[in-house]
Amino acid sequence: MNILIAVILFSAIILFHELGHFLLAKANKVGVIEFSLGMGPRIISYVKTGSGSHVKFFGSNEYFEENAEFEGHTIYSWKILPFGGSCMMLEEMEEIEDDRAFGKKSVWARMAVIVAGPLFNFILAFVFALVLIGFAGYDEPMIRNVQADMPMAEQGFQDGDQIKEINGRKIVLSRELMYYIQFHPLSDQPIELTAERDGKEFTAVVTPKLVTDEEGNEAYRLGFTYNNARTKGNVWNTLKYSVYEVKFWICTTIESLAQMITGKVSPKEVSGPVGIVQVVGNVVDASKSEGVGIVILNILNMGILLTANLGVMNLLPIPALDGGRLVFLIIEAIRRKPLPEKFENAVNVGGFLVLMGLMVVILANDIIKLIPH
Numbered sequence: 183m184n185i186l187i188a189v190i191l192f193s194a195i196i197l198f199h200e201l202g203h204f205l206l207a208k209a210n211k212v213g214v215i216e217f218s219l220g221m222g223p224r225i226i227s228y229v230k231t232g233s234g235s236h237v238k239f240f241g242s243n244e245y246f247e248e249n250a251e252f253e254g255h256t257i258y259s260w261k262i263l264p265f266g267g268s269c270m271m272l273e274e275m276e277e278i279e280d281d282r283a284f285g286k287k288s289v290w291a292r293m294a295v296i297v298a299g300p301l302f303n304f305i306l307a308f309v310f311a312l313v314l315i316g317f318a319g320y321d322e323p324m325i326r327n328v329q330a331d332m333p334m335a336e337q338g339f340q341d342g343d344q345i346k347e348i349n350g351r352k353i354v355l356s357r358e359l360m361y362y363i364q365f366h367p368l369s370d371q372p373i374e375l376t377a378e379r380d381g382k383e384f385t386a387v388v389t390p391k392l393v394t395d396e397e398g399n400e401a402y403r404l405g406f407t408y409n410n411a412r413t414k415g416n417v418w419n420t421l422k423y424s425v426y427e428v429k430f431w432i433c434t435t436i437e438s439l440a441q442m443i444t445g446k447v448s449p450k451e452v453s454g455p456v457g458i459v460q461v462v463g464n465v466v467d468a469s470k471s472e473g474v475g476i477v478i479l480n481i482l483n484m485g486i487l488l489t490a491n492l493g494v495m496n497l498l499p500i501p502a503l504d505g506g507r508l509v510f511l512i513i514e515a516i517r518r519k520p521l522p523e524k525f526e527n528a529v530n531v532g533g534f535l536v537l538m539g540l541m542v543v544i545l546a547n548d549i550i551k552l553i554p555h
Contacts, residue, residue: 195303203295222262224259311427315415320427321413323359326341326342337375338384371390373390388404390402391405502530
């Protein structure tokens with residue numbers, strides 16, 4: 183059941199991403215050969231032509247250019263592997279002399295088609311956030327349980343104070359404060375906190391204190407706990423905090439990538455499809471006792487994370503990803519002519535092979551994590 187829920191969530195996210203490419207392709211009169219969910223052989227395909235609707239089941243791999251009857255029409259397919267999807271357009275695989283070919287459109291039209299996929303991921307994240315925050319509310323950056331004789335108490339902070347900034351970074355959600363400290367571990371270096379109490383803001387410099395826990399482990403602490411409770415607001419606050427929710431996950435994804443590139447986060451901590459299915463399963467199992475409604479809200483929260491993550495990852499300037507294709511189009515716009523086709527194809531093929539190799543490594547890492555040690 184958990185695997186089915188994860189597959190449905192993945193499929194919805196990928197389908198919406200490809201829908202962005204599809205709608206902008208159609209809007210720019212780009213011929214779409216096939217719009218599909220999944221990878222590998224088709225389970226079922228549908229195409230509507232002048233002679234009516236055609237449905238083909240498993241075993242058919244016929245593209246429209248191989249059958250004159252399908253020419254000019256889009257094949258809609260559901261494929262056997264539940265990960266991935268595609269919006270295959272004219273002239274993506276080979277050069278075709280057709281006004282509907284992707285390469286025949288203006289560079290700006292092609293940019294719009296490419297950017298639409300990641301943009302639709304962010305739109306879907308916003309829709310998920312609207313539902314989540316509309317029902318569950320948002321987590322205000324309110325501090326709780328300020329401990330006596332600890333740095334926060336010594337600097338005058340009290341329970342209920344709203345943190346507004348930490349070291350000059352604006353804080354809107356409680357998780358932003360938590361993740362900031364997670365990405366920038368506390369040390370003996372002072373930090374600057376701006377808070378609000380009774381409508382008035384004040385700023386204090388707090389120096390973390392080295393403490394020893396019951397197990398003898400030493401760590402720097404400020405002496406407070408994060409607010410985990412959610413506050414429901416009016417329609418305006420729901421819209422506003424839905425935007426903040428999407429922004430939070432986009433920024434967290436970017437910062438996580440930066441931490442990995444700089445070696446502060448081990449690549450072993452990165453999860454692929456198998457690892458994410460396991461996480462979704464854990465989220466479902468942990469919230470089952472609280473009712474179906476809570477399970478759905480937790481799945482939506484995971485959906486926001488995943489679709490925002492996919493949007494960011496696809497915009498990375500890596501060949502074979504949307505971001506890599508966008509880089510080539512930007513260069514073309516500056517040069518006012520495309521890069522040599524052989525060069526672009528070679529870079530894309532090389533990027534694709536590297537990407538596939540990385541996916542294999544991540545998948546192997548996921549499987550290793552499942553093996554008991």
